[in-house]
Amino acid sequence: MRFVDEFRDAEQARALAARIAARCEPGRVYKFMEVCGGHTHTIYQHGLEDYLPEQVQLVHGPGCPVCVIPMGRVDDAIAIARRPEVILTSFGDMMRVPGGDGSFLDAKAAGADIRMVYSPLDALKIARQNPGRQVVFMAIGFETTAPSTAVTVQRAKAEGLANFSVFCNHVTIIPAIKAILDSPDQRLDGFLGPGHVSTVIGCEPYRFIAEHYRKPLVVAGFEPLDILHSIDMLLAQLGDGRCEVENQYSRVVPWDGNVTALKVLADVLELRPFFEWRGLGFISHSALKLTEAYADFDAERRFDVPGVRVADPQSCQCGEVLKGVLKPWECKVFGTACTPETPIGTCMVSPEGACAAYYNFGRFRRQRLLQVSAR
Amino acid sequence: MCLGIPGEVVEIMTDRPDLAQVDVSGVRRAINIGLLEPGEIGVGDWVLIHVGFALSKIDEAEARAAMDFLKSIGDAYTDELAALQNSKID
Ligand code: SF4
Numbered sequence: 478m479r480f481v482d483e484f485r486d487a488e489q490a491r492a493l494a495a496r497i498a499a500r501c502e503p504g505r506v507y508k509f510m511e512v513c514g515g516h517t518h519t520i521y522q523h524g525l526e527d528y529l530p531e532q533v534q535l536v537h538g539p540g541c542p543v544c545v546i547p548m549g550r551v552d553d554a555i556a557i558a559r560r561p562e563v564i565l566t567s568f569g570d571m572m573r574v575p576g577g578d579g580s581f582l583d584a585k586a587a588g589a590d591i592r593m594v595y596s597p598l599d600a601l602k603i604a605r606q607n608p609g610r611q612v613v614f615m616a617i618g619f620e621t622t623a624p625s626t627a628v629t630v631q632r633a634k635a636e637g638l639a640n641f642s643v644f645c646n647h648v649t650i651i652p653a654i655k656a657i658l659d660s661p662d663q664r665l666d667g668f669l670g671p672g673h674v675s676t677v678i679g680c681e682p683y684r685f686i687a688e689h690y691r692k693p694l695v696v697a698g699f700e701p702l703d704i705l706h707s708i709d710m711l712l713a714q715l716g717d718g719r720c721e722v723e724n725q726y727s728r729v730v731p732w733d734g735n736v737t738a739l740k741v742l743a744d745v746l747e748l749r750p751f752f753e754w755r756g757l758g759f760i761s762h763s764a765l766k767l768t769e770a771y772a773d774f775d776a777e778r779r780f781d782v783p784g785v786r787v788a789d790p791q792s793c794q795c796g797e798v799l800k801g802v803l804k805p806w807e808c809k810v811f812g813t814a815c816t817p818e819t820p821i822g823t824c825m826v827s828p829e830g831a832c833a834a835y836y837n838f839g840r841f842r843r844q845r846l847l848q849v850s851a852r
Numbered sequence: 853m854c855l856g857i858p859g860e861v862v863e864i865m866t867d868r869p870d871l872a873q874v875d876v877s878g879v880r881r882a883i884n885i886g887l888l889e890p891g892e893i894g895v896g897d898w899v900l901i902h903v904g905f906a907l908s909k910i911d912e913a914e915a916r917a918a919m920d921f922l923k924s925i926g927d928a929y930t931d932e933l934a935a936l937q938n939s940k941i942d
Contacts, residue, residue, distance in 0.1 A: 514854065515855070541854075595904060595936050599939050599940070618854070618903075625903045728910065737886075
């Protein structure tokens with residue numbers, strides 16, 4: 478096995494890698510999907526694929542909330558932001574995401590008042606400080622950030638802040654995993670479950686993956702050793718003929734999740750009948766909107782949102798990358814027309830996107846590996 | 853946005869029980885602790901912070917490991933930390 482790069486716990490990593498190799502049945506290929514973009518980042522950053530036997534393949538999943546925002550939603554947000562009374566607030570991660578007609582950065586350069594915030598509470602503060610303006614928060618993220626949006630909306634209501642609203646794009650991870658399991662072009666042997674999302678939802682919601690689809694899932698931490706350890710746990714399950722949900726990241730993730738956060742979520746946000754995911758299409762019950770009790774704070778009700786559907790650019794293969802069918806470097810425009818500076822697809826924007834992670838770390842490693850093997 | 857940043861609780865605000873002052877890499881910031889059980893954390897405890905909210909209580913060893921990990925990923929972490937430092941929630 479080749480070790481291109483070393484990290485702090487390389488010794489332990491090697492020991493785990495040896496155990497992983499020993500668990501593989503000869504001739505069998507194992508495909509494990511890491512659902513979360515944070516894992517993708519670690520895998521490329523530390524070159525974990527170099528530690529794994531060739532039989533074990535990691536497939537990147539849809540778990541980057543920036544990557545799955547469809548172009549139409551970006552356009553809708555920009556349409557809101559162009560109104561003179563509006564201040565649109567957004568996490569920095571969203572600023573470069575291309576819509577059908579440019580990104581937030583482009584719209585800002587053209588005069589729209591779009592401001593970066595770290596927290597939805599910062600957006601709330603901007604609303605308090607600008608009573609004459611309408612402050613809209615572009616809410617994105619899985620269950621990790623949705624409770625924060627929910628608390629913020631509760632506060633806005635309690636304070637009677639009439640100039641604050643949320644353009645809600647929160648998505649839920651379970652339906653996306655189900656869509657991938659139901660998709661005919663991907664055969665997987667197991668999952669690395671998302672660490673931070675599970676902090677909120679806990680481990681129970683994954684049970685159907687083990688029981689109905691007969692695939693093991695291990696909720697995994699973010700350090701290189703966590704990921705190797707989780708792969709080892711998946712292989713152990715498969716070796717024993719077990720399909721279970723296990724929690725490798727129990728030092729952070731409680732089995733039942735964060736009960737307080739789930740309660741707040743249920744009060745403020747509810748499932749939409751369906752939502753479009755970039756590259757994956759419409760997935761039913763896969764996203765959240767504000768409940769009737771908080772409808773006054775829903776930007777989609779407050780403003781006329783065009784709600785257009787914009788097809789992804791022809792050259793963009795993000796859908797295949799998000800489903801794990803293509804590796805980033807297999808996309809026709811990867812690294813040429815599509816780079817982090819000029820992204821065509823979303824996966825190139827967020828540091829957790831598979832294409833950006835691979836562009837920043839993986840490709841040099843791969844080049845080196847190719848050079849090494851050519852010698 | 854998806855990164856969790858570890859912080860050490862240095863003060864729970866008595867007039868605002870949903871807010872705490874935390875120390876993140878030597879910088880003091882207010883964060884919201886309303887997503888934890890009341891009384892779940894106190895001064896000296898460590899929490900994992902997402903977009904200004906403590907989402908889980910962690911132990912010190914985990915906090916150190918999480919911080920090491922964040923430092924190892926470079927830019928994404930620097931950006932997130934800079935954003936946290938500019939955030940002034942109340
Ligand atoms: S290289 Fe660009 S267009 Fe191709 S899949 Fe990645 S992000 Fe999408």
